[in-house]
Amino acid sequence: MRDYRFLVTPQWLGWFALAVLFAIMCAFLGHWQLDRRAETVAAIDTIETNYDRAPVPFAQAAGQFRQFDTAREWTPVQMTGRYLPEQTRVVRNRPLNGQPGFEVLVPFRTSAGPIVVIDRGWLQLGSNGDSAAVPAPPAGTVDVVARLKHPEAAVDRGAPAGQLASIDLTVYAAQIDGQLGTPLATGAYAALDDEKPAPATSPVAFSKPSLDEGPHLSYAMQWFAFGLLGFVGLGYAARQQAWLNRNGGLDDDEDIPVHLRSGALKKRPRRRTRRTAEDEEDALLDAAGWR
Structure with a gap:
């Protein structure tokens, strides 16, 4: 839990408050859609009973x-x-x-x-x-x-x-x-x-009202899902921030993820240079004490 101490900072508390407000708004809109569906279903029941x-x-x-x-x-x-x-x-x-x-x-x-x-x-x-x-x-x-x-x-x-x-x-x-x-x-x-008696001409007659309750239920479920997604997004952001805080410096090999401990981050061996004839002659002279 030490990696997540940043969550009590003002910035992250502010993000949490925004997520809560967003969830409340989504819950309100979801219940509003459910209320509209209830009204529609009641109207459909009346049509089916009386029409x-x-x-x-x-x-x-x-x-x-x-x-x-x-x-x-x-x-x-x-x-x-x-x-x-x-x-x-x-x-x-x-x-x-x-x-x-x-x-x-x-x-x-x-x-x-x-x-x-x-x-x-x-x-x-x-x-x-x-x-x-x-x-x-x-x-x-x-x-x-x-x-x-x-x-x-x-x-x-x-x-x-x-x-x-x-x-x-x-x-x-x-x-x-x-x-x-x-x-x-x-x-x-x-x-x-x-x-x-029926007249020779008359206005267009009314058709039976629609019995379709509409998309209110699916809209309500979508709003509830959006409210949860706000917390999911905040949790994902917090996890990423914790990883960055833990692996922000790459000097210590223990802080480097396993899949990054090769390739560009692995220390390169010293480049060997080919000895020339002059280098060999100087080495012999040094060994004989003539230099």
Whole structure:
């Protein structure tokens, strides 16, 4: 452990603190991804439970349009009544398959009395940057099957006359207040599935929501792995620093790794020079004492 005493220096303590902060950040992001996955899985469970069930009569679902239970989302509701097309609104910024467009909202006066909002589908953006001609809903008495949806929150942007920035039913109700004779239900709206009689033209129908939970779980595992890698990297750096501290001077052969104790670091033998004839003659003269 003596080789690792440098770990208690301010510099290395600072690196350790950074690794801890990085791990905390990665753990936070990992748990955030797990929370998002939990929300997605819960939404998928709701779709699988409610989407394909038999339609319930409006009398059983009327309370949902006043105060919505999210566990009932996507439940199909059977209702009979009349569309009120003069109060139609289109909702802005609704791309579909990469194409810009709108969604079409129409109030629907049920035979039971309450007025609810029906989202009749998607409409492609017109060439002039506005909504294309909105297909009229069926006139007269209509049988509708539509799925319960939670209204959207208000957004911080406006919309031109006849449009909504989001499916905020409170804003919608305020725009048509007093024009329908009956208050608009603002607890929920319904996405159209079927209507009879069917009109000659209608907006693009909604498809079943995706049941793919997405990459949240794999992203969470990646963030947790990144947090651990910070300590792995710090440990590797400390090991390298300890080796450098131990082998920083190469004078002592014991400090040189075995694989480096040959070749360039091995002491070279003295270079021998060839004796010339003059060298030999001088040596004989010296031996005889003549020099």
